[in-house]
Amino acid sequence: MRFPEDLLWGSASADFQYEGGFGEDGRGVITQDFVTDGSVDVPRMMTYRLPDGTRGETPARTSMPKGAVGDFREGKYYPSHQAVDFYHHYKEDIRYLADMGLNCMRFSICWTRIFPTGMEEKPNKKGLDFYEAVVDECLKYDIQPLITICHDELPAYLAEHYQGWMSRVTIDCYVKLCRALFERLGGRVKYWLTFNEVNILNGYSHLGTTDCTMAATYQCAHHMFVASALAVKLGHEMMPGALFGAMYAASPVYARTCRPQDVFAQMTIRRRTLFYIDVMARGEYPVWQADFFKDNGVELVIEPGDKEILSQGTIDYISFSMYRSTTCTADSELKMNVLSFDPNPYLEATPWGWTIDPLGLRYVLNEFWDRYQLPLFIVENGLGMADEPDEDFWVEDDYRINYLKDHFKAIKDAVELDGIPVLGYTMWGGIDLVSLSTGEMKKRYGWVYVDMDDKGKGSLKRYPKKSFYWMKDFMKNGSRTPLNS
Numbered sequence: 361m362r363f364p365e366d367l368l369w370g371s372a373s374a375d376f377q378y379e380g381g382f383g384e385d386g387r388g389v390i391t392q393d394f395v396t397d398g399s400v401d402v403p404r405m406m407t408y409r410l411p412d413g414t415r416g417e418t419p420a421r422t423s424m425p426k427g428a429v430g431d432f433r434e435g436k437y438y439p440s441h442q443a444v445d446f447y448h449h450y451k452e453d454i455r456y457l458a459d460m461g462l463n464c465m466r467f468s469i470c471w472t473r474i475f476p477t478g479m480e481e482k483p484n485k486k487g488l489d490f491y492e493a494v495v496d497e498c499l500k501y502d503i504q505p506l507i508t509i510c511h512d513e514l515p516a517y518l519a520e521h522y523q524g525w526m527s528r529v530t531i532d533c534y535v536k537l538c539r540a541l542f543e544r545l546g547g548r549v550k551y552w553l554t555f556n557e558v559n560i561l562n563g564y565s566h567l568g569t570t571d572c573t574m575a576a577t578y579q580c581a582h583h584m585f586v587a588s589a590l591a592v593k594l595g596h597e598m599m600p601g602a603l604f605g606a607m608y609a610a611s612p613v614y615a616r617t618c619r620p621q622d623v624f625a626q627m628t629i630r631r632r633t634l635f636y637i638d639v640m641a642r643g644e645y646p647v648w649q650a651d652f653f654k655d656n657g658v659e660l661v662i663e664p665g666d667k668e669i670l671s672q673g674t675i676d677y678i679s680f681s682m683y684r685s686t687t688c689t690a691d692s693e694l695k696m697n698v699l700s701f702d703p704n705p706y707l708e709a710t711p712w713g714w715t716i717d718p719l720g721l722r723y724v725l726n727e728f729w730d731r732y733q734l735p736l737f738i739v740e741n742g743l744g745m746a747d748e749p750d751e752d753f754w755v756e757d758d759y760r761i762n763y764l765k766d767h768f769k770a771i772k773d774a775v776e777l778d779g780i781p782v783l784g785y786t787m788w789g790g791i792d793l794v795s796l797s798t799g800e801m802k803k804r805y806g807w808v809y810v811d812m813d814d815k816g817k818g819s820l821k822r823y824p825k826k827s828f829y830w831m832k833d834f835m836k837n838g839s840r841t842p843l844n845s
């Protein structure tokens with residue numbers, strides 16, 4: 361059996377890891393702009409300058425490892441500012457995807473390119489022009505754009521003045537952003553994601569609040585649920601036929617032993633992730649979450665009308681990232697929703713300790729389909745490795761080819777043997793980009809090598825790797841390409 365003809369295959373990215381163009385054409389400052397390459401200490405406060413020259417001060421995000429953030433100080437390196445400069449390379453990059461025969465590109469919107477502080481009444485025309493040009497460039501090659509409206513970031517202004525997602529002001533600003541995007545891009549973009557990895561809410565940079573208590577984080581999540589539901593409702597009204605999903609970090613969790621306590625712990629830990637999908641796909645809070653909130657002193661402020669909004673804006677499909685899996689016992693420590701990633705003796709891991717688990721991908725597809733019966737879109741997967749180019753910038757990345765073969769086989773089995781409707785697969789960072797967790801350039805995922813190092817030095821030239829040609833052949837021959845058994 362071949363993969364379904366209409367399955368979408370592509371590359372995925374996030375603006376602050378890929379786009380660059382910092383301060384250009386009126387772009388305002390986002391929370392992620394303060395994240396350094398990890399080489400400076402965390403200051404208590406960060407200062408920033410808006411494109412109009414005014415200065416502001418905002419607290420450092422608190423959930424990043426020490427040394428991960430800084431202010432805009434001379435001599436410090438901020439990867440998001442240049443990233444790998446998609447802003448000026450988008451035509452070339454999209455041409456590479458087209459050359460491989462891909463038919464999808466996932467990218468995210470830099471919120472402050474459209475609303476520099478989040479608060480403006482009118483969108484920045486140049487920001488919308490850029491994303492429209494990107495969409496049109498994709499469509500020129502029959503590449504479907506898949507847009508993440510908000511990928512782990514927030515206008516710095518909303519963080520400083522409103523504590524980000526703690527405030528309902530941010531809901532209004534988000535809906536305003538959505539309206540501007542739908543007005544400009546509606547009819548040309550079918551697939552939308554309201555939020556990236558909404559189940560991993562990592563303090564300041566994602567949420568814009570310095571309050572990292574569980575109560576605050578779930579309050580932010582509630583506001584994001586409302587914002588997402590309003591966006592879905594608005595999007596359905598303004599763009600008939602458009603499909604909305606939200607994205608979840610779906611790393612499977614396995615019980616480490618068959619001790620019933622460990623197996624029960626696996627179930628309750630998994631619910632920390634499933635909770636987010638339950639709310640967004642079913643439109644209501646699951647009953648068991650009330651007990652969890654009670655035990656953890658979480659008292660949500662839910663405004664009249666919120667429950668109705670949630671039920672009216674449920675998602676059309678479920679998308680997720682799946683890089684690795686982990687194990688747990690009844691004693692595992694769960695920090696918010698993030699389980700420390702314990703090694704699994706049955707799996708190999710990357711140099712960054714991420715386990716490689718293709719069967720885990722099939723497991724998640726089955727888990728989500730059994731539970732929700734909604735189409736599934738794998739919007740992030742891939743292998744982060746320190747590629748070693750030769751003097752001609754050629755990368756012999758057989759390890760990536762093998763990784764993809766194994767994961768594609770898992771998808772094929774899920775479609776063919778388990779009957780799961782898979783909408784598509786977008787590999788993370790098809791053109792190399794900056795790592796989210798470490799700020800490194802060294803951790804590369806792409807089919808295309810970008811000549812840039814951890815400090816942003818290099819020509820930024822693009823060079824196809826060996827996996828580029830493998831993927832091109834895969835796209836041409838579909839499942840006839842030999843897959844590992």
Ligand code: BG6
Nearest residue numbers: 374557681744794795796797798
């Ligand atoms: C996902 C994020 O969690 O993982 C991406 O949505 C991120 O933004 C990706 O880049 C891979 O993580 P890392 O840390 O290797 O870049």
